[in-house]
Structures are given as C-alpha cells and as structure tokens.
Amino acid sequence: MPELPVRAIQVLADAHPKPSHLYFQYGTAGFRTLGSTLDSVLFRVGILAGLRSKRLDGRTIGVMVTASHNPEQDNGVKLVDPRGEMLEASWEVHATALANAPSTDAFIEAVSALVQSARIDLSKPARVVYARDTRPSGPALISALEDGFKALGVEARDAGVTTTPILHYLVKAINTKGTNESYGDDSEDGYYTKLSASFKKLIAGKATPDTVVIDCANGVGAIAAKNLQAYLGTSIPLVLENTDTTSRGKLNDSCGADYVKTMQRLPPNLVDVMKPGQRACSLDGDADRLMYYYLDERGQFHMLDGDKIAALVAAFIVEQVKLAGLESEIKVGVVQTAYANGASTKYLEERLPVKCVSTGVKHLHHAAEHYSIGVYFEANGHGTVLFSPATQEILTKHEPSTPAQSTALNHLINLTQLINQTVGDALSDMLLVEVVLAHKSYSGVEWNSLYADLPNRLVKVVVGDRNAFKTEDAERRLVNPPGLQEKIHELVRRYEGGRSFVRPSGTEDVVRVYAEAVLRAQADELAFRVAGLVYDEAGGDPAKRPKEFI
Ligand SMILES: CC(=O)N[C@H]1[C@@H](OP(=O)(O)O)O[C@H](CO)[C@@H](O)[C@@H]1O
C-alpha cells in the first residue's frame, strides 16, 4: 500500500503557509475571498483535488479558479466532480478542514485523516484538469495549485484561461471519452463545434436573429464569445462589448450580469451603443450567468432575467415534447429558488410542475434531475436544462409517425446538444434563448409580455453573526432568531401582493432581505422595513443600519 508522499508535501506546504488570522470556508461558490489571501488554499486544493480523483478511481476532477461576478481583487476556487457537476457536499467539509489546518504538520495530519476516513486508495492515479478566469491574481494562484499537484503526483492538464462552463464541459468530456455517453471532444474546439453545429441546425429555415449585443463584463466571457463568434459565422450577428480583459479594474465594473440584475438598469457604457428596440445580454465574470434586456421603442429599459429565461425555455420545450407526441412519456418540470419573481412562479405553475429549493446551484441541479426534462434557473441568470438519461434514450429511439413529429423530435435532440447540461452556461443559454425567439418569432417585447414581473428589491444587512439566522421551507421561513418571522409576517400582510424572506448569504458575510409587492414603492418600503427589523434583532454597527430607518 503506497504511503502519502509526506516529505514532498512538507517541503511545498512550507512554501505556502496559511495566514494565521484567516478562516476559509468552502461555501456554495467554493472558496471565495480576496485573491491575495488564497495562496495556501490553492496549494491545499491541489492536493484535495488529487485525493478526490484517487477516491473516484482516477476519474478526472476539475478545478476552476475564479470569483465570478465579484470584484476584480477577489478570487476563488471550486472543484468539479467527474460528471461535470459541483463537488459532492460531503467533501465541502473536507475542503474546509484542509484549508484551515494551522500549520504544515497539522495539514499533513488532516490529509492523513481524510485518506483514512474516506478510504482513499493511494495507489490509484490522480487526474485533474484546471483553468482560471482573467483576474490578475490568477497566475500566482495557479502556480500554488500546481505545487499542490506536484506534491501529490497528480497528472494535471492545464486548460488555460477559460470560462467556468467550458471547464465543466471539459471535465465531463474527458470522463466520457470513448464511451457511448461521450459528451463531445475534450477540447475547446469540441465545445464550440458542439454548440455552433446544433445552433445552426435549430435555426435552419428561420429568419436570421436580430443583432444581439453581448456585454462580456470585461472578463473571460469576452474571449469565449469571440471564439464562438468565429464558429457561428453569419448564423447570428453578435456585437461584443466590454471585452477589455487586460486593463486593471475593469472586470465586472459597472457592467456584467450581476450589475444589471442588482441595479436593474443598462451598464452605463451601453447607453450610447444600444438603439431603441434592440436586444442585448450581459455575462458575468466567468460566463456562467446571463441577463437579457432590451430597449423598447421609447428607449425604456426592460430586463429579462433568469425567471423570464426559464419561462421562455420551459414553455418551448413543453410545446416540442407535445409536437413530438411524447407528452405521456416525458415530464417537463421547473426548479426555482425563493428569489424567483412571484409572477414567474404563478405563470409556470399554471403550466407545469414547479419546485422551490434552497439557493445554490447544487440544490437546483439535483432537484432538476428528478424530472424527465428539468429546467432550472436562478433569478440572477444562472441555469440550464437537464435531460435525464431515460429521456435521452427515448429521444434517440422514438419512431415519429408524422413529419411534424419528426421535426419536433429533431429539435429536442439538437437541444440536448446545444445546452450545456453540466452547469449554467451564459453562451449556451444565449444561443438557446435566440433559438426559441427565432422559432416563436418573438422580439424582446413579446417575450417580456409572457408575464409582468412584480416589482422587487433585494437588500443586504450587515449583522453581528449571520449564522444566527436559520431558515426552513427552502429558505422561505426564518426559524431563528425566534419571533422574527412572526414580525416579518405581520409587516408583509400590510402590503398588496407582499412577499418577503430573509436568509444568510452563503457567499458574503451578510443577511439578504428580499421583498416584492404589486407597487414599486411598496416593494422598496417592505424591503427596507424588513431590513430594519433584521438589523434591530441582530444588531451590528449603527453606521450600517439600513439608511432609510436611521
Ligand atoms: C440572491 C443571489 O443572487 N444569491 C446568489 C449568491 O448566493 P448567496 O448565498 O445569496 O450569497 O451566490 C451564489 C453563487 O454564485 C448564487 O448561486 C446565488 O443565487
């Protein structure tokens, strides 16, 4: 039985000491904090990824270095499991334990304990594929990660600077290579070819889509969008904006999907670019979120968020399933979180099964796997569609009995190729939206009118201890601090169409308050009053009390 290469780990671990005053937590987005503090974490994640691969019999694990929509100086790292999915939850605890071992000796002890408890066979190979976004702190962090690989003897493949969804694609493609479940060629070329070929088939015979402006958030999505554009050729006219990936301070700065969703307005530098009637979308810093919007004829901004994408896509898929004559065999369902606009939930519930789960992609993804076709989107624009293995088999084996059935069946098969089923993918989702719009002959206006969003407001409250906030019922009800939920309920009752909930963030040291109501002013007022209640209950710095209530 081989032993841990303790000496090699020791020497390299000493070169990546853990800052004594910091605590790192592997949360919904992996480790994420100031990039300059993450050196030891990356080294240790290199070893952890290798161990995870050994545990899974040498299957390839992914490591993505990114902080997504967060500020440029932040960075982070997350692991991707062999099927292209988020790291299994039980290993999040191991990740946190390894990252916080105070010294090299303690770290080696923690690694040994993990090898024992997870019964890891050290004689198995360790294989990892890794990538990073465009952040300036990326190269140094990658080099710490590579030291981790070196210490354990990991066979590591560098996927360079690429998007989170492409890395997920690569992981799945590598692990299914040569099998009858092959996900595509395990290269970026394989990814672009798969997306562009299926897109072209899906829009064949339809009018060429209108020009779409893509705000690339000055991030890695700019590089991928440019590559994709070359593969798409003239099938869709794309105009890429915010593509400066080299100047300091530009990433996600007043642009990108998170800016648009939070501010509910155009990125300022698109104001002069966009014409009335034009459609555009924003990617986030690692291109796994997508927000659409358009200007109406009067130049007024209208946002089409993840909920609107889910409604558009789910309705189209249901229609194609019916047209293919597969209604009794294939059940389409939607998964949302409590942040989904109440109007979207109402629209969807009238048409198909809808499930609400806790925030975080892993919860949505797993719930979506329970449907034959599961559509999941977070309101912030992260989402995808999952076709179960049984559904994929039905689609390939079904014998259509009319030309119309055959066409719909082919559309569904092409959708399984167009959609990145491993994780939310802004570029794949953008093409998906354009396919549906082309088929329905919709502009942004018709799409937006599927239902009218309830005005809503999301605010953050800085509290003494966010862990004091505990929720149930997919985060829609607070159970701790005691009595606070009753007070919130009492407030909500006074607002027409009012809904509000409070939960601790899994990625920032804050408590989030969401509120919606029939009228804009009421949604705002409800959000700030609930925030005031939270603040009074949980306390903190008086200077940070929600301003409206000081
Ligand atoms: C309200 C909101 O948008 N929350 C985001 C945010 O989680 P929080 O736990 O709310 O910080 O980041 C997650 C990871 O990117 C994402 O899955 C989630 O939707």
Ligand SMILES: [Mg+2]
């Ligand atoms: Mg992201």
